[in-house]
């Protein structure tokens with residue numbers, strides 16, 4: 191090979207790599223140009239001052255885009271009806287992301303299109319917003335994935351983009367991921383059952399089957415989330431319950447109450463996630479997942495709560 195050709199091939203090769211990196215970035219940030227990306231990352235150090243001010247649905251523009259946004263809203267708020275063929279339980283996204291993801295304290299979905307794609311340890315890779323939505327579809331909704339390019343998936347993303355207006359790319363949002371309890375006290379299932387019967391059954395029913403996805407969703411049984419969902423972890427369920435329940439009386443439960451309730455709820459039967467062995471492919475699987483094995487241990491009286499709650503690995 192002549193040296194000139196060698197250099198040309200080499201340059202082509204470098205060009206291909208740079209082009210590939212550029213394309214990957216361009217794909218990941220969904221149409222933002224380089225300047226916007228730089229501005230966005232420079233801003234993100236001040237994000238704790240970000241105000242929570244998602245636009246009103248009354249201001250959705252007319253036309254095709256507006257229709258998609260409103261369809262997205264309906265899908266999020268009325269998932270079990272509007273996407274019946276995909277949903278495997280009796281929940282909506284609103285069952286956990288209150289107010290269709292607009293409630294600031296209940297795992298708000300405002301800003302999602304600004305922070306995805308991102309690395310997710312449970313998947314062991316970079317996850318797009320579409321894949322993250324489908325993650326909740328197959329776990330929390332115990333259902334099926336929306337096909338790529340389906341009207342449903344596009345509409346939900348349009349809705350998320352709309353409610354994420356003015357949130358800079360990569361923003362560190364103060365309202366995000368606040369529903370996890372760091373030091374979960376060792377629970378008592380019996381005490382959890384007692385509090386449940388006293389404070390939760392008016393909306394969630396004595397048998398946990400609920401009164402409706404947006405009035406008191408199913409907490410266990412076949413109409414609830416499967417044991418691969420985020421809320422099937424004691425730390426997440428205890429954190430969620432402490433911050434958000436009982437609806438109307440939020441903030442009245444102690445950490446101990448919330449832990450007892452989480453242990454009681456997660457000791458009941460629920461749909462089984464078939465792919466536990468594929469989660470956390472790079473290790474670090476949390477110990478506090480209440481899967482079928484751990485539910486059986488509660489029944490047998492052999493569960494070691496302390497070990498589940500104190501060690502991560």
Ligand code: HEC
Nearest residue numbers: 281282283285286302322323326330366367369415420421
């Ligand atoms: C049973 C409760 C539940 C239901 C129902 C549910 N989710 Fe989630 N969702 C969660 C939890 C828990 C998390 C993780 C939050 C955390 O880690 O703090 C989450 C996370 C997410 C995230 C990523 C949030 C982030 O900050 O990165 C998106 C996006 C999402 N859900 C979308 C949806 C959509 C869309 C639906 C309906 C199709 C849905 N979820 C239904 C419980 C639920």
Ligand code: HEC
Nearest residue numbers: 284285288389390393404405406407408409435436437451
């Ligand atoms: C006044 C009615 C009401 C009461 C009482 C209530 N909840 Fe809820 N719960 C709701 C509603 C409504 C939602 C849906 C999300 C939202 O709107 O906040 C919900 C959602 C939930 C969820 C997430 C959805 C799911 O399917 O897992 C959990 C967990 C939960 N509640 C637990 C409890 C516990 C534990 C108590 C008792 C301490 C309780 N709730 C008391 C109305 C209620």
